[in-house]
Amino acid sequence: MKALVFDGTALAERLVPRPRPRRGEALIKVRCAGICSTDIEILRGYMSFRGIPGHEFVGTVVSSSPRRLAGSRVVGEINLSCGSCPLCRAGLGTHCTTRSVLGIQGRNGAFAEYLALPVKNLHIVPPSLSDEEAAFTELVAAACEIPAQVDFRRSHSVYVLGDGRLAAMVAQVVRLKTKKVAVLGIDRDKLERIAAVGIETRDLKRRHGKLDRRDFVIDCTGSPEGLPLAAELVRPRGTIILKSTYQGTLEWNPAPIAVNEITVMGSRCGPFDTALDLLERRKIEVLPFLSAVYPLGSWEAAFRRARAADAFKVLIRIA
Amino acid sequence: MKALVFDGTALAERLVPRPRPRRGEALIKVRCAGICSTDIEILRGYMSFRGIPGHEFVGTVVSSSPRRLAGSRVVGEINLSCGSCPLCRAGLGTHCTTRSVLGIQGRNGAFAEYLALPVKNLHIVPPSLSDEEAAFTELVAAACEIPAQVDFRRSHSVYVLGDGRLAAMVAQVVRLKTKKVAVLGIDRDKLERIAAVGIETRDLKRRHGKLDRRDFVIDCTGSPEGLPLAAELVRPRGTIILKSTYQGTLEWNPAPIAVNEITVMGSRCGPFDTALDLLERRKIEVLPFLSAVYPLGSWEAAFRRARAADAFKVLIRIA
Numbered sequence A, B: 001m002k003a004l005v006f007d008g009t010a011l012a013e014r015l016v017p018r019p020r021p022r023r024g025e026a027l028i029k030v031r032c033a034g035i036c037s038t039d040i041e042i043l044r045g046y047m048s049f050r051g052i053p054g055h056e057f058v059g060t061v062v063s064s065s066p067r068r069l070a071g072s073r074v075v076g077e078i079n080l081s082c083g084s085c086p087l088c089r090a091g092l093g094t095h096c097t098t099r100s101v102l103g104i105q106g107r108n109g110a111f112a113e114y115l116a117l118p119v120k121n122l123h124i125v126p127p128s129l130s131d132e133e134a135a136f137t138e139l140v141a142a143a144c145e146i147p148a149q150v151d152f153r154r155s156h157s158v159y160v161l162g163d164g165r166l167a168a169m170v171a172q173v174v175r176l177k178t179k180k181v182a183v184l185g186i187d188r189d190k191l192e193r194i195a196a197v198g199i200e201t202r203d204l205k206r207r208h209g210k211l212d213r214r215d216f217v218i219d220c221t222g223s224p225e226g227l228p229l230a231a232e233l234v235r236p237r238g239t240i241i242l243k244s245t246y247q248g249t250l251e252w253n254p255a256p257i258a259v260n261e262i263t264v265m266g267s268r269c270g271p272f273d274t275a276l277d278l279l280e281r282r283k284i285e286v287l288p289f290l291s292a293v294y295p296l297g298s299w300e301a302a303f304r305r306a307r308a309a310d311a312f313k314v315l316i317r318i319a
Helices: A035-040 A137-149 A165-175 A188-195 A228-231 A255-259 A272-280 A294-309 B037-042 B137-149 B165-175 B188-194 B226-233 B255-259 B272-280 B296-307
Strands: A002-006 A010-017 A025-034 A056-063 A075-076 A112-119 A120-126 A157-163 A180-185 A202-204 A214-219 A234-242 A250-252 A263-266 A290-295 A311-318 B001-006 B009-017 B025-036 B056-063 B075-076 B114-118 B122-124 B157-161 B178-186 B199-202 B214-219 B232-240 B248-254 B263-266 B290-295 B315-319
Touching: A002 A294, A010 A294, A025 A075, A025 A294, A035 A294, A056 A112, A056 A137, A075 A250, A112 B263, A120 A272, A137 A165, A137 A272, A137 B290, A157 A165, A165 A180, A165 A188, A165 A214, A180 A188, A188 A202, A214 A228, A228 A234, A228 A250, A228 A255, A228 B122, A255 B188, A263 B178, A263 B255, A272 B248, A294 A311, B001 B296, B025 B075, B025 B296, B037 B296, B056 B114, B056 B137, B122 B272, B137 B165, B137 B272, B157 B165, B165 B178, B165 B188, B178 B188, B188 B199, B214 B226, B226 B248, B226 B255, B290 B296, B296 B315
Parallel strands: A157 A180, A157 A214, A180 A202, A214 A234, A234 A263, A290 A311, B157 B178, B157 B214, B178 B199, B214 B232, B232 B263, B290 B315
Antiparallel strands: A002 A010, A025 A056, A025 A112, A025 A311, A056 A075, A075 A120, A250 B248, A263 B263, B001 B009, B025 B056, B025 B114, B025 B315, B056 B075, B075 B122
């Protein structure tokens, strides 16, 4: 099959054997796959990953055990846990210490014609959702992890830092829980597109009055500048949600965390069922944040586009 | 009066005017004052403080309104809040944005013959406690802030990182709530003295088996190395309590916080009443952690001693 393979230096299209599903796994023909910031960080060395990257996908089940899934259109949770360690037994399978992660850690991913995933990781896509919409499921689920961790009240005030695809999803998800949400970014065009779905935005590059401090600040910048800025903008005893991961180093004095008794909560993958439900009920708009769809053969152009400052989500159409 | 004054470059003994208590404040004759790591960081530039440092003290009230406190032996909370801003009105006076902090921020401190503090900040020292014991109140209160922020269960496991005076207090306070507490440090002698009050200790410089991951890791290292080590030792979805503040910069990639969905809680000053209660009921041992007492005239030797790797608490006896 055709696949994009990262050898530690460069990404290249190659012909590789189809994955062989293990017991309990399904073979999935990939329909389309999204390029995530994590993929771009992986090409810069993040997680020291080697193999086929890609973890946001929609596909069709070719074969599975039980068979009833065959032919279904699915999305899939990306963590492959052992199921038997103390963390798994405590229901924290996404934190299993011997886990592999689709296209991120020890497991070939979705930039390929086929992938294999455990049946228990799969979720059937409602027919009303297009492939392009369903490809946002993993991203929306990551946003849904935040209200799963934090009890928002209507009266809480929130900043979302960053103007990318994750920020756009997070702001929409959080807005369902609390009214006072603003996205702070630096790209005027992207902020305008976020504003177009009814989210308040502020351009950090423009002159503006002093920003008020908020109960929650959610760092979706994907950059080392996010956390220090969040610490400036959160109120004393407030909470920062850290969504950003990146290759590279933060240079900072974390004294404000201790002095202002701030809580920093890391947040990663989230619940697919909640995400699919919000997508199906049209509570979250995703297509305004689809920047482009490329065929697999144009993967270099797709990655260039995904890296561009003005891009939201870029998809690769594989079948 | 005699006082130690920091001019931004060096600490020096000077003759300065006595402080003039404002409305609602007491004039206090300082009996003894403790040297805290924050004082040492201040001399390295932390908080850009200028003036008389020192915030751990025991003193005798000379004059106050109401008068009934005159003659009392007291310790004092160090945050001077406005009492009227939204944070103060919400009971978060220690986070008042216009606050001053005794010997740390905008307010002369305790390395002097006299200091002034609002009467509402003062706590009378029980007669059964010596000056030397009472001088630990602020430090013990800082340790007591942790169980005020976190609901410990008996079954929780905890590491305390650092082998200094704060770590010794924190470990003793946390042990009252949960059984599995170990202090991880690098100074053999100090670890032995912590072990002597019944706390489990491990020497990070010695060969030991792989350390298990714990539910809570409390960073009392006062060093940029503390937080990254804490992130390695806390379990996924576990909590790091950040007590350390220091002058200087942390260089680190905080990805483990997001990936392992760790919570980092900053923690600063704590409740004096709880601390005095624990001291009076002999639930916390402090005198094993008193390294030396110097007269004010020997302040240079006192600071040298406080900076030494093997020192716990060093006091300056002023009256």
